[in-house]
Amino acid sequence: MFRKATLMMAAIGCAFSATAFAEDATSTLQKIKASGVINVGHRESSIPFSYLDDKQKPIGYSMDLCYKIVDAVKKELNMPGLKVNLVPVTSATRIPLMTNGTVDLECGSTSNLLERQKQVAFGVATYVAPVRMVVKAGTKIDSLDDLNGKAVVTTTGTTSDQLIRKNEKGMSIDVKNVYAKDHAESFLMVETGRADAFVMDEILLAGLIANSKNPKAFAIVGPTLRAEPYGIMLRKDDPTFKKVVDDTLKGVMKSGEINKLYQKWFLSPIPPKNINLNLPMSPELKNAIANPSDKGV
Amino acid sequence: MSTYQWDWGVVLQQVPESDEFYYQWLATGLGWTVATALSAWVIALLLGSLIGVLRTLPSKPLSFIGTAYVEIFRNIPLIVQLFIWYFVLPELLPTALGDWMKRDMPLPEFSTAVFGLGLFTAARVAEQVRTGILALPRGQKNAGLALGFTLGQTYRYVLLPMAYRIVIPPLTSEFMNIFKNSAVALAIGLTELTFQMKQITGDYAPANPIEVMTIVSALYLIVAFSVNRIMAFIEKKTRVPGYISGGK
Numbered sequence: 001m002f003r004k005a006t007l008m009m010a011a012i013g014c015a016f017s018a019t020a021f022a023e024d025a026t027s028t029l030q031k032i033k034a035s036g037v038i039n040v041g042h043r044e045s046s047i048p049f050s051y052l053d054d055k056q057k058p059i060g061y062s063m064d065l066c067y068k069i070v071d072a073v074k075k076e077l078n079m080p081g082l083k084v085n086l087v088p089v090t091s092a093t094r095i096p097l098m099t100n101g102t103v104d105l106e107c108g109s110t111s112n113l114l115e116r117q118k119q120v121a122f123g124v125a126t127y128v129a130p131v132r133m134v135v136k137a138g139t140k141i142d143s144l145d146d147l148n149g150k151a152v153v154t155t156t157g158t159t160s161d162q163l164i165r166k167n168e169k170g171m172s173i174d175v176k177n178v179y180a181k182d183h184a185e186s187f188l189m190v191e192t193g194r195a196d197a198f199v200m201d202e203i204l205l206a207g208l209i210a211n212s213k214n215p216k217a218f219a220i221v222g223p224t225l226r227a228e229p230y231g232i233m234l235r236k237d238d239p240t241f242k243k244v245v246d247d248t249l250k251g252v253m254k255s256g257e258i259n260k261l262y263q264k265w266f267l268s269p270i271p272p273k274n275i276n277l278n279l280p281m282s283p284e285l286k287n288a289i290a291n292p293s294d295k296g297v
Numbered sequence: 298m299s300t301y302q303w304d305w306g307v308v309l310q311q312v313p314e315s316d317e318f319y320y321q322w323l324a325t326g327l328g329w330t331v332a333t334a335l336s337a338w339v340i341a342l343l344l345g346s347l348i349g350v351l352r353t354l355p356s357k358p359l360s361f362i363g364t365a366y367v368e369i370f371r372n373i374p375l376i377v378q379l380f381i382w383y384f385v386l387p388e389l390l391p392t393a394l395g396d397w398m399k400r401d402m403p404l405p406e407f408s409t410a411v412f413g414l415g416l417f418t419a420a421r422v423a424e425q426v427r428t429g430i431l432a433l434p435r436g437q438k439n440a441g442l443a444l445g446f447t448l449g450q451t452y453r454y455v456l457l458p459m460a461y462r463i464v465i466p467p468l469t470s471e472f473m474n475i476f477k478n479s480a481v482a483l484a485i486g487l488t489e490l491t492f493q494m495k496q497i498t499g500d501y502a503p504a505n506p507i508e509v510m511t512i513v514s515a516l517y518l519i520v521a522f523s524v525n526r527i528m529a530f531i532e533k534k535t536r537v538p539g540y541i542s543g544g545k
Contacts, residue, residue, distance in 0.1 A: 092498045092506050099301035111500065115313070119302055119505075151400070156483065156492055157499010166314045178406075179486035181495075192388065194399045235300055 028104050028234065028241040033077050040066055041089040041103035041233075047207040047277075048265040049109040049127070049230070054272040058086055061265040065126055065249065066107035066232060072248040091157055095119050098233055105245070106233035109201075112296040113228075121238070122231030123245040124253075124292035128284040129201035130224040131163060134190060134209065137219045141197060144222065148173040153186045153195035155179075163199060163225050183208060190218070199225065203266075203279060210275040227284045228297060246294070253289045307505040308497075308512060319497055319509075326493030327516055333410050333489060334476040340415025341475065345422025350452060352427045363423065370420035376481050379413045383485040410482035410489075418475050425467045429460030462535055469528035473521040480517075490516060 032038050042058035043050040049062040067084075074082045087103050094110065097103050098120050111129070112122040133152075135141045141150070144167055152175050167173075178195050180186040187208040189195040198205070202220060209218045234245055252258050262281055269276045308319045351363030370378070383406075387395035402408060433456060441451030461468075483492035494513040498506035 091500050092495065096301060096507055100299045119300075153486075156495040157497075179488060179492065181484050181486070185484075185486075188384070192384070192399065193396070237300075 028238050029073070029077065029244070031101070032073060032082070032104060033079070036079070036081075037083045037085050038070055038073060038105070039085045039087055039103045040070065041087050041094060041097060041106040041108070042066075043090070043108035044088055046109040046204075047211075048203075048270050050107050058088075059271065060107075061261060062107040062109065062126065062230075062232065064261050064264075065252065066105055068252055069105060069123075069232070069245050069248045072244050076244055094233065098235060101235075104234065104241075108233075109204075109230050110233050111228040112231040112294065114296040116233075117236075117296050119236065120233050121236045121242055122233055122294050122296065123242070124249050124294050125229035125231050125288045126249060126258075127203075127230040128282060128288050129203055129228045129230060130282060130284065131199060131226045131228065132202045132205065132220050132224060133197045133199045133222045134187070134205045134218055134220050135197045136190065136193075137217055139196065142221050144225075145173060147175050147197060149176070150196035151176040151178050151194065153178045153180055153189040153198045155183050155186045155200070156181055158200065167225065187212070201228065203277070206277045206279050210277055211273065226297070227282075229288060229293075229295070231294060246292070250292045253292055258289055301507065302505075303508065304505050305508050307508050322493045322497060323490065323509075323512070323516070326488060326490035327520075329407070329482075329487060329489040330476065330479050330491075331520065333407065333414065333479045333482055333487065336411040337414035337418060337479070338472060338475050340411065341418035341422050341471070344415065344419040346426050346457075348419060348423035349426025349430070350457075352423065353430045354448075363427075367420045367423050370417055371424075375414070375417050375478055376484055378417055379410065379481060379485050382413045383409045406482065406485050406487040409485055410479065410487045414475060414479060414482070418471060418478070421471055421474075422468065425464045425471065426460060428467075429464035430456055432463055433459055459537070459540075462532075462537060465528060465532040465535070469525060469532075472528060473524050476520050476524060477517060 042060075042063060044058075045051050046060070046062075048060050050058060050060040053059045070082070070084055074080055087097065089097055089103060089106060089108070091110075094103075094106050094108070095116065098106055109127070109129070110116075110122075112125060116122075133141075133147075140146060154177060156179060178189060180189055183200065183204055186195070186198045186200070190198050191212070202224075205220050209215050209220070212218065232245060232249070234241060252261070259281075262285075264270075266277050266279045266281070308323060311318050312322070348363045348366050351359050352367070354360055354363075373381075387398040389395075390398070398405065437455055437459070438451055441455040442448070446454065479489060480491035482489050483495065486492075488496075490513055494509055497509045
């Protein structure tokens with residue numbers, strides 16, 4: 001019995017080490033040309049970047065930008081009939097699916113982090129997300145100091161938890177950390193009074209507030225804890241494809257077309273509920289548009 | 298064209314901008330998983346035995362209570378039950394009590410998970426205990442009563458000792474299940490093993506989710522397999538010679 005188990009373990013081990021011999025990265029453009037398909041990874045609930053509308057079709061700010069890249073690829077390869085295959089990804093699957101070739105572009109709300117650049121590459125930043133907190137309107141919380149002794153909710157797998165830990169220490173305040181499995185649940189924790197604040201990217205908070213029963217009952221407060229550049233993700237070490245991505249995005253920024261897209265997704269009513277997020281462009285994003293960069297944080 | 302950069306050492310890395318390491322997260326996660334499963338198992342075994350016995354009693358109202366319990370807790374998905382205990386119940390209770398549950402109850406996620414998982418598993422244990430009792434020849438109960446035992450004494454000294462021995466194999470599965478089912482507690486924010494896995498593989502750096510998922514799977518396998526071996530040992534030790542062969 002035990003010998004059998006050991007053998008099985010050894011077999012599993014072999015299977016994994018075999019895949020560890022990564023093949024050489026071939027160009028994404030060659031792959032697309034050979035298959036006639038471009039695989040676009042999208043999120044299902046990253047409003048307004050990449051999410052499903054009432055017909056289960058992925059839409060959003062990042063999706064609009066990605067379709068511009070797809071158009072550029074069509075032109076580059078001279079393949080007007082190029083098929084677009086939409087693949088849903090999550091925060092846990094996006095990097096494996098990118099590195100194993102399932103998706104060629106990831107169009108969501110992925111922060112360009114230096115750690116991630118060891119695995120994947122990013123196009124120039126298309127959004128800059130300030131991290132702030134949401135509280136119930138009328139509670140006396142304006143700064144991090146006010147969080148002393150308060151319960152702060154964090155969604156599993158998000159960077160804001162790291163941020164709280166860091167600040168908690170730096171500012172020597174005592175925060176009670178509570179957790180939720182997704183952003184909707186984190187928001188529910190604030191709504192039901194289990195938590196006093198939810199620290200998250202401001203844009204996601206704005207989306208949650210706009211979709212709540214009583215948007216006036218909540219307020220986004222506090223300083224910007226960090227500004228994270230969001231980028232469209234692609235495979236590493238693929239300069240030809242990265243050039244297509246970056247040139248397209250820079251073109252959209254230079255022509256001012258990006259302002260129209262921003263207007264469409266952040267300052268106008270958006271599907272499925274026709275809610276207006278009403279979030280004016282931050283100085284950080286204006287700067288990112290004026291000086292396109294793929295630098296990570 | 299896989300370009301995934303394998304790095305099994307990822308769990309030994311330090312969490313950026315903190316003095317913790319990823320393996321410490323996994324270790325605390327494993328600790329909560331084991332603590333939750335073991336505590337819930339105590340509830341499941343005690344309450345499950347009680348309910349199981351109720352269902353075999355001659356009294357109609359008592360066996361009805363047992364049946365109602367089993368059907369309610371067995372027919373609602375575990376995750377929904379946890380949501381009800383954690384999110385719905387405090388809103389239904391008087392405000393003061395609800396607020397206490399939300400803010401002041403000690404270890405709210407842990408106690409809710411133990412309670413919810415225990416009650417859910419109790420329904421399943423109850424069915425196994427009932428089956429064990431019903432599997433015994435009817436003559437055993439009559440013999441006990443004929444010897445002058447009360448019904449309670451008959452259960453205590455005649456029926457249950459044999460019934461438990463018969464159902465050790467299904468109870469083993471259930472005991473293993475409770476460790477695996479405890480992963481559902483991440484839904485109410487208990488920082489158990491699956492939670493820590495999601496925490497590391499989510500938006501967090503490092504960007505090596507596959508290794509972390511594999512290590513977590515292996516940890517569950519080790520825990521569940523240990524339970525299996527311990528139960529097999531108990532089964533062997535409690536075997537009644539010549540009566541229950543242990544399947545060999």
